[in-house]
Amino acid sequence: MVDCIFCKIAVGEIPSNKAYEDDQVLAFYDLDPQAPVHILIIPKGHIGSAAEITAENSRIVAHIFEVAAKLAAELKLDQGWRVVTNVGKDGGQSVLHMHFHLLGGRSMAWPPG
Numbered sequence: 001m002v003d004c005i006f007c008k009i010a011v012g013e014i015p016s017n018k019a020y021e022d023d024q025v026l027a028f029y030d031l032d033p034q035a036p037v038h039i040l041i042i043p044k045g046h047i048g049s050a051a052e053i054t055a056e057n058s059r060i061v062a063h064i065f066e067v068a069a070k071l072a073a074e075l076k077l078d079q080g081w082r083v084v085t086n087v088g089k090d091g092g093q094s095v096l097h098m099h100f101h102l103l104g105g106r107s108m109a110w111p112p113g
């Protein structure tokens with residue numbers, strides 16, 4: 001395994017506050033929430049960022065969006081929500097394991113900073 005904090009969270013080596021889990025993905029609450037609801041959804045297998053999505057692995061992204069919609073419904077984010085994935089330095093990515101931020105519970109600004 002690469003030395004990756006989200007790989008360690010995916011296998012339970014580092015604890016997380018889980019919101020959803022199946023054989024392919026894990027969703028857990030962000031340690032530094034930027035909204036009343038701030039959940040990270042990750043593939044269990046290591047993918048560095050959305051820049052590494054190909055025809056071979058892109059199905060996981062559809063599954064992550066299914067999980068995002070399910071969580072948003074369960075958490076009653078009826079006024080709307082946002083999914084963000086940061087890529088690389090200019091994108092503001094700090095953890096190099098692809099993750100999707102599910103944000104909700106407040107009005108979001110656009111464009112993001």
Ligand code: AMP
Binds near residue numbers: 029093
């Ligand atoms: P990004 O800046 O897009 O790479 O997002 C990384 C996110 O991971 C940040 O929002 C961090 O607060 C969050 N984070 C880092 N370590 C942990 C952890 N151990 N448990 C939960 N969230 C974490």
